Amino acid sequence: MKRILILIMALVGLTVMMSGCSSQETVDVTADKIILVGTQNDYPPFAYADENNELTGYDIEVVKEIDKRLDGYTFEFVATPWDSMFLALESNKIQAIADQVAKTTEREERYLFTDESYFAAETVIVVKSGRTDIQTIEDLEGKNVGALAGDSYTLLLEEHNTKVDNDIILKYSESGNPAEILQDVQNGRVDAYVNDPIMINEVIGKLGLDLEVVGQALVNDDMGIVFKKDTQGEELKGLIDPILKQLKEDGTLVELSKKWTGGEYIPE
Template identity: 75%
Template sequence: MKRNYYLSVSIFLLLIVGVALSGCSSKEAASATGDQVILVGTQNDYPPFAFADDNNELTGYDVEVVKAIDEQLDGYTFEFVAVPWDSMFLALESNKIQAIADQVAKTPERQEKYLFTDESYFASQTVIAVKTGREDIQTIEDLEGKKVGALAGDSYTLLLEEYNKKAAQPIDLKYSESGNPSEILQDVQNGRLDAYVNDPIMVNAVLEKNDLGVEIVGQPLVNDDMGIVMKKGEQGEKLKALIDPILKELKQDGTLAELSKKWTGGEYIPE
């Protein structure tokens, strides 16, 4: 337990240092252009939505959506900060970042604590992934008593945690220390985990990249809309009011559909 605590603290301290250094360069850029810099948190290991490319630059669908917003938003410059998922909301609450673009589902619990854009920029599904050839798992009920990989605080884990409150036999959630979906899927392949619940596009991207013997089974459990997240308060309200009209325009002019096809192979844009 202590090891996990010190690891989390170390990661967050590194995050603070990284953002502080980024803040220095941001201030210089803001001074030169007169723009206000908004730091946007996202992961660097969640393809095809947000990940580091071969040049260690953040890219992916979510990143390019924010860049498209940035192009149309005068007076502001968006800069990206790679943040581990388990530190993402802590970084937002402490103003180390001012927004999150990381496939965050609009759950009622999150909407009570944070501001979301009214306009959603992606429609996501929730599916079950198991080792190829396994036939005993098809539904969420089949996960009862099974070992299922989980990331603390993500919408897929929250779904399973909520299910456990009424399950005859709780799902045995195994929380990842690394926070890396690729490692969780590798554990599904080698049998250390029975299943993983997440988005099918991300799962398929990881499977293709790593050539894993894992497959998606059954029907989608849930459909979710994703939004950009901000901290509640005057700053967040102002940013939300600026972003929403641009997101609506990007949806109407087909920009979001084009980006979705580019990164996911299909148009997964909410109406």
């Protein structure tokens, strides 16, 4: 009986030891670090919710390609309204922004951008079809123009207003939805809107709006992924920049650009 008890105790001890080893192995396995990426869900073809309410688009697929090539990290998307995008970054609710954010001097003073840009965008004016009195930014002076607070297109108009006497009358959107502003142009609530022609034409086609892009491009911007100016931001920037360079050099960005926009809009 004593020998049996000793044998049972030994088996129990072995089981506990094996269980302990198993728990230790679980603890030692390093899980991927989750990085939350903020993006809009209403900005086609760059970032929008599809018919299954899944985020998709050019910017989304660029980040997914980065995710494939970066070990130790997993990127998850957070649909975030434009007007609260940078606040979410500053409060660490998200750790990066991939949402067609143009590099500007003011933004680069406050945030980190990837050195490598992943898209080259134009800024154009859109009006109701047949309208001939608006062709340039000067033609917008004294007229009502739809705007989203804080985006690069609005900043361009706000900067213009600091240099002229007859201001462009900016009508800031409460919804933060570019498609609704384009509908306002259609309905005559505003005279024009300034944004990216690819997005504009996508929405015009989808909603059947009677609008057209007029004049020449006002400016050309390079888009980068944005991070908070802190240690984690520096780390992410250092990891992602080489991958963006790879995606550019191996033609992946060109393929994605053609797929989502119909053209090659990749910075050199």
